[in-house]
Amino acid sequence: MNPGELGWWGVAIAVLGGAIRISTPYLFVSLAETLTEKSGRVNLGLEGTLLMGAMSGYGVSYLTGSPWLGVAAAAGAGAAFGLLHAALCNLPRVNDVAVGIALFIFGTGLAFFLGKPFVQPQAPRLPVFALGGFIDMPAIRAALEVSPLFFAGIAVAFAMRWAFVNTRWGLIVRAVGDNAEAARTAGYPVNLTRTMATATGGLFAGVAGAFLSLSYPGTWAEGLSSGQGLMAVTLVIFARWNPLNCFWVSLFFGGASALGPALQTVGVTTYYYLIGAAPYALTLALLIASSSRRHRLIGAPGELSINR
């Protein structure tokens, strides 16, 4: 896509395309973190999980020739990392935030170690829906090439929202996350619930990685992730722990990520790095504005260690 010929319209199209394309990994990691945090734990290690997903997805897609098997492998690797996080946090006196940082270091290292043979070869990528096939302008057509995983993410967001509100499982997860003592007294298995939630969250984060390596940008390299996994924790605060809001927040962050490079193509290069950091500054501003010493953030699960 080359927005240069289209001038400022090109910037708008690039941001729109970015909102759709770059948002998918944001959407999956924020849903992953929402589910984990709703059960009362924080997983700060989703960046490592995401890279493991990206690596194993790419590797399996390359070895088997099927990108969908790659997605499945990424989901499996992610779930395994989620299980590891949960198993360690189930031990007494083990801090979930610290385990997350450790898994971030471990997962990143492991992905680069095991993924080294896959840096060169080209794996088959996931197909896209060309929603703009009837439009003449290549820029808009490219912007409207949407990955099936984007729709899968939306479906997961709706399903998770529905499950939190309407199902017994959702209620148990929320109860465990809001008040573990009360849930335990009522006979619900706190650690098991958190284990399931964290493992499922890891699965989603693995899929986010598979999107990066198999759809957009669609390759496996060390600089593949630009910190989407680390941002999960803040995306969730932005979304107020609501899966549907995760979708809007991800669109916003996706569009914002595309803004810097798009402005560069029309000659605005002065503030490239600052525009890239704008989402982080904005999140911090939002946190400052909405936090209070007296009460926790609206919508935040009561058991969350980072929220007290």
Next chain:
Amino acid sequence: MRGRAEAAAITAGALLAALALFALFLRANGLDPLAVYAVLWLGGFGTPFSLQATLTQAAPLMLTALCTAIPARAGMLVIGGEGALVAGGVFAVLAGVAAAGLPAALGTFAICAAGAAAGAAWIAMAGALKHFRGVNETISTLLLNYIAVALLNHLVSGPMRDPAVSLKATSWSIPQASMVGTLPDIGVHWGLAFGVIACLIAFALLKYTVFGFSVGVLGGNPRAAQLVGLPIGRLTLLACGLGGAAAGLAGAVEIVAVHGAASSSLAVGFGYSGILVAFLARQNPLAIVFFAVLVGGISASGGLMQRRFDMPDAATQVLQGIIFLCVLASNALYGRIKLFRERGVAG
């Protein structure tokens, strides 16, 4: 005494477990663990040259580890060492350029002071946000890391860029005379001395002063600290500020002893490895000196391991991750080992 022996034994056990797990990992990848460990020893500690490289790596790690360890005593989990280091490096360059006319020694002092002050302000900001607005310090320092790196990239590619350097966006250089050399005899730059001294000062401060005691009370039981009327806000800001000052000094050292100018080479992960060092040391500044050398050695041996076994340089990161996980898991063992229990106390 028993507590210290318990911590030493459990940490040693966790390290051994990590080495065993990494050996399994190597075996699964078709490598001979004993040969790899021999090279790790050689590349990290075995020769005077490798020991030099290790200590050079360890110097900034000691300082960034303090950025996590000191606030941890006050009950906070700060992960902003990377951002504070970057902020310190940028302000060190500004001070170095501004102080160009001063005598060299004074210039060096100004550079280090500016770096430490910038780092202190950077993390104290997170402390203030926590105290006055209830913003979680882990998340705010994480965000501040990104913002610091973006500001660094912006400044060195625009406002502070030295147009004479074309290969990589680099800031103006500090005067050559302000650069510090190496320590006599061991050939490691002065940052190592700064790191060790900072750890000693932090240890004394936390153990032997009223400030250290108050911070310990605040970290142990905030409600009790409030009830006895401790100045919680001041303690929070001071603990964050001191930690940030250490990481900022690390940034200044990188400028004054290694690079001479700011560039993206400042943000290479010393802040994140510092978190690992702090947790290995159980937030004890004296232990940080030891574990910074250990982690620095693992990093320093990466190059040699890569050349000898043709394995990815991420191998050292895998090992660091496994060590981190084992040390965290070992927390579950405290109070469980009969040998270390106080007699007459029900465990």
